Amino acid sequence: MIVKRAGEVAGEEVPAGVGTSRQVLIGPEEGPHFAMRRFRMEPGGGMPNHTNTVEHEQYVLAGRATIGIGNEVVEVQKDDVVYIPANVPHWYRAEGDEPFEFLCMVPNLPDETRLIDED
């Protein structure tokens, strides 16, 4: 690949999420070191508290959300940059009336998503 229109890349629902879909914009077979994904969370959607074995580097493209990272809770919006270290619990809740959209880059390393039982 050289150029893709992000809107033309197929998306898939994220099973652990609510109203959350993901597009792989640059996958591990295209970029040798890290992948670029775009997430979209519909109003009211999000992801429950979970860990990943890889860190996330994120950039907010649109909308607003509340994100929990470890013991911190932050409000984010367009043009905010978020860093989530590997193995740190995190969750997302889309806020407001428009979808929350962000890029999420991860290294090409084995990843495991583990949901955290909140009961």
Place this chain on the structure above:
Amino acid sequence: MIVKRAGEVAGEEVPAGVGTSRQVLIGPEEGPHFAMRRFRMEPGGGMPNHTNTVEHEQYVLAGRATIGIGNEVVEVQKDDVVYIPANVPHWYRAEGDEPFEFLCMVPNLPDETRLIDED
């Protein structure tokens, strides 16, 4: 870091560019595997043909540009995804009346920028 407002991160002029500045949003000391930078090219600005020893994964945030990558010349705009392999010559020319802005992620590996003499 957990969250940064991109607009609050200091920028620096890119010496090899024209009307081109760069912000390091997540640097090598913050992300263990790759860095996130944001570039801004003023109307009429850009970068001459050059190579880097690391690949680029890019996402266009605003504006329009013409980009040369190897033997290809492409027109890009907001929400386009660009992949520039390591060591492939590439150049940028901002088009239109608004700044061309894009994210550019690179692995945390030694990089050398080499300008290509077009004479």
